[in-house]
Amino acid sequence: MSVFCKMSLENQNISRLMKLAQKFNCFYLSGLKSDECIPFIVEGFQVGLVKPDVIKQLVRFPEVFKVTPVFVELNPAFREYEERTNKVNDVLKQLRCEGKFIALKGWRDECYEVRREFNTESLLRMDRSATCLFGIRNYGVDINGYVKHPNLGLCIWMQQRSATKQTWPGKWDNIISGGLSVGHGILETAHKEAMEEASVPPELMKNLISAGCVSFYFESERGLFPNTEFVYDLELPLDFVPQNQDGEVEKFELLPVTQCVERLFSPDFKTTSIPVILDFLIRHGLVSPENEPYYTRIIELLHVPLQMIYNNHKKKTNKENGQSNFIDT
Amino acid sequence: MSVFCKMSLENQNISRLMKLAQKFNCFYLSGLKSDECIPFIVEGFQVGLVKPDVIKQLVRFPEVFKVTPVFVELNPAFREYEERTNKVNDVLKQLRCEGKFIALKGWRDECYEVRREFNTESLLRMDRSATCLFGIRNYGVDINGYVKHPNLGLCIWMQQRSATKQTWPGKWDNIISGGLSVGHGILETAHKEAMEEASVPPELMKNLISAGCVSFYFESERGLFPNTEFVYDLELPLDFVPQNQDGEVEKFELLPVTQCVERLFSPDFKTTSIPVILDFLIRHGLVSPENEPYYTRIIELLHVPLQMIYNNHKKKTNKENGQSNFIDT
Numbered sequence: 001m002s003v004f005c006k007m008s009l010e011n012q013n014i015s016r017l018m019k020l021a022q023k024f025n026c027f028y029l030s031g032l033k034s035d036e037c038i039p040f041i042v043e044g045f046q047v048g049l050v051k052p053d054v055i056k057q058l059v060r061f062p063e064v065f066k067v068t069p070v071f072v073e074l075n076p077a078f079r080e081y082e083e084r085t086n087k088v089n090d091v092l093k094q095l096r097c098e099g100k101f102i103a104l105k106g107w108r109d110e111c112y113e114v115r116r117e118f119n120t121e122s123l124l125r126m127d128r129s130a131t132c133l134f135g136i137r138n139y140g141v142d143i144n145g146y147v148k149h150p151n152l153g154l155c156i157w158m159q160q161r162s163a164t165k166q167t168w169p170g171k172w173d174n175i176i177s178g179g180l181s182v183g184h185g186i187l188e189t190a191h192k193e194a195m196e197e198a199s200v201p202p203e204l205m206k207n208l209i210s211a212g213c214v215s216f217y218f219e220s221e222r223g224l225f226p227n228t229e230f231v232y233d234l235e236l237p238l239d240f241v242p243q244n245q246d247g248e249v250e251k252f253e254l255l256p257v258t259q260c261v262e263r264l265f266s267p268d269f270k271t272t273s274i275p276v277i278l279d280f281l282i283r284h285g286l287v288s289p290e291n292e293p294y295y296t297r298i299i300e301l302l303h304v305p306l307q308m309i310y311n312n313h314k315k316k317t318n319k320e321n322g323q324s325n326f327i328d329t
Numbered sequence: 330m331s332v333f334c335k336m337s338l339e340n341q342n343i344s345r346l347m348k349l350a351q352k353f354n355c356f357y358l359s360g361l362k363s364d365e366c367i368p369f370i371v372e373g374f375q376v377g378l379v380k381p382d383v384i385k386q387l388v389r390f391p392e393v394f395k396v397t398p399v400f401v402e403l404n405p406a407f408r409e410y411e412e413r414t415n416k417v418n419d420v421l422k423q424l425r426c427e428g429k430f431i432a433l434k435g436w437r438d439e440c441y442e443v444r445r446e447f448n449t450e451s452l453l454r455m456d457r458s459a460t461c462l463f464g465i466r467n468y469g470v471d472i473n474g475y476v477k478h479p480n481l482g483l484c485i486w487m488q489q490r491s492a493t494k495q496t497w498p499g500k501w502d503n504i505i506s507g508g509l510s511v512g513h514g515i516l517e518t519a520h521k522e523a524m525e526e527a528s529v530p531p532e533l534m535k536n537l538i539s540a541g542c543v544s545f546y547f548e549s550e551r552g553l554f555p556n557t558e559f560v561y562d563l564e565l566p567l568d569f570v571p572q573n574q575d576g577e578v579e580k581f582e583l584l585p586v587t588q589c590v591e592r593l594f595s596p597d598f599k600t601t602s603i604p605v606i607l608d609f610l611i612r613h614g615l616v617s618p619e620n621e622p623y624y625t626r627i628i629e630l631l632h633v634p635l636q637m638i639y640n641n642h643k644k645k646t647n648k649e650n651g652q653s654n655f656i657d658t
Binding site for chain 1: 559613617618619622629631
């Protein structure tokens with residue numbers, strides 16, 4: 001929403017890790033495309049951002065969305081959580097049937113909460129495939145499963161995603177991760193995913209350590225991804241081998257950290273999982289100020305201010321501008 | 330420089346740790362006081378911010394500082410590092426003699442580099458006591474010295490600063506820290522300070538692990554502090570007792586983590602050292618999403634985008650506005 005997050009890099013001779021940080025933050029570093037995206041408002045609070053292609057469809061549903069040149073607002077006549085949820089869901093189902101958006105082809109029947117900020121009351125829930133159309137903040141849980149190998153040194157377990165997954169099929173990913181769906185807690189999600197994805201037994205999960213979170217703002221052909229991942233570290237014994245239970249994993253591989261870094265640069269690595277591994281490598285001293293010239297910048301780009309980025313909607317909605325061409329009725 | 334970092338907290342019933350994050354980020358959360366502070370430009374790049382009280386003095390030196398309603402620029406006729414350094418230093422020495430600023434009473438004869446960004450060439454050096462008058466980014470090194478105690482669990486070594494220190498005399502602080510002065514590397518500073526402040530022998534320093542950095546923007550009566558601290562963890566043996574060598578430490582104390590958290594809330598703790606301890610507590614799972622409702626926000630406030638915050642000076646200097654009342658000639 002501000003020019004201040006636009007990055008000017010006169011020197012394009014930047015490090016490879018910095019290029020990755022630019023890649024998973026492509027939308028943040030674009031300045032949130034403030035010349036074309038407009039806030040999505042629910043109950044007077046900005047909860048997201050919408051792009052011109054989405055605005056173009058939302059104007060077809062004036063009983064649900066009030067579309068102005070400078071914001072889109074969910075009809076404030078909907079006073080309750082369930083009513084808001086149902087009204088939005090009806091629109092999404094229609095758009096899905098019409099095949100308007102790639103994102104909705106991945107309909108999950110699994111919802112995310114839509115909140116003003118993380119620890120505030122939910123305003124509505126929305127199918128997780130649709131949240132990227134509205135730039136709704138997403139939350140997930142990620143576990144770094146690592147081994148202190150006597151010969152290979154520090155090693156990290158990676159998974160290759162199943163070829164049949166809705167998103168990022170066949171890509172390399174960290175061993176355990178999952179979205180924070182409606183009705184599930186953070187630690188609960190960590191334990192659930194650890195069992196489903198990698199069969200980590202409860203006694204090994206006692207070593208799980210909460211280690212922070214990463215936040216970044218990515219954009220793909222599907223939409224906008226202001227993502228926060230709650231990060232956990234889990235030291236695993238040498239003889240543990242992960243076994244997938246839910247059919248969502250192609251295979252697992254234990255990689256020494258140096259190979260792990262190389263894999264991050266591969267086009268076969270899921271872009272939105274890079275921040276979690278990069279944060280692990282930084283916290284454990286493998287990426288350091290001594291070997292990474294963009295260290296401070298990369299760390300800031302692993303923690304972009306998503307919780308505050310939507311707080312200026314009042315200013316925005318008062319703004320005069322010439323964006324009415326987006327309102328293509 | 331932007332409204333987007335202004336925090337609106339309708340609910341003032343926030344957690345104690347969140348209050349601390351607001352305290353050490355008081356200037357960031359004020360929106361960088363963009364209605365009164367203006368950019369400080371060197372060689373066409375914004376390297377800092379100046380407040381009205383500083384502007385009022387700088388206009389007295391038109392051969393060194395070009396003061397306009399919307400920016401202060403170091404005379405671009407000074408083409409070289411040494412020339413810029415000397416010209417600014419002459420002004421600072423005069424202001425120091427006149428007793429204009431509290432900050433300059435703590436003159437150190439120790440300089441910080443002034444750069445566009447961390448890993449770019451230095452434009453000039455400036456006495457570290459003066460950088461807060463210009464909002465120059467400061468860098469430091471901090472070591473978390475901890476012990477895995479058989480009875481007390483995880484414990485952290487703290488130091489009480491000497492009563493004769495220029496800044497924060499008598500306050501509690503983390504065991505080892507130091508500013509990154511001209512001519513010293515990051516790891517070098519860590520080793521130097523570990524020896525001078527706490528007599529950590531080289532063999533124990535082999536356990537030092539680089540663990541990231543924290544960045545925040547604090548303001549005090551002395552000036553502006555956009556600080557980045559390079560953070561290291563150091564596990565110490567149970568029988569190690571730190572010994573000060575440079576006379577800057579009153580005493581040391583080994584605290585179990587729960588007492589450590591309580592001490593952070595004390596008015597006797599150095600505000601700008603809180604982020605380092607808080608980051609340690611988060612990375613080691615002691616502050617977690619399960620016990621801290623403002624977890625995501627606090628982590629974002631431990632990594633505010635200082636490397637990008639000054640990048641919009643071109644926009645700023647082109648802006649028309651009515652701030653000429655600051656130019657009190």
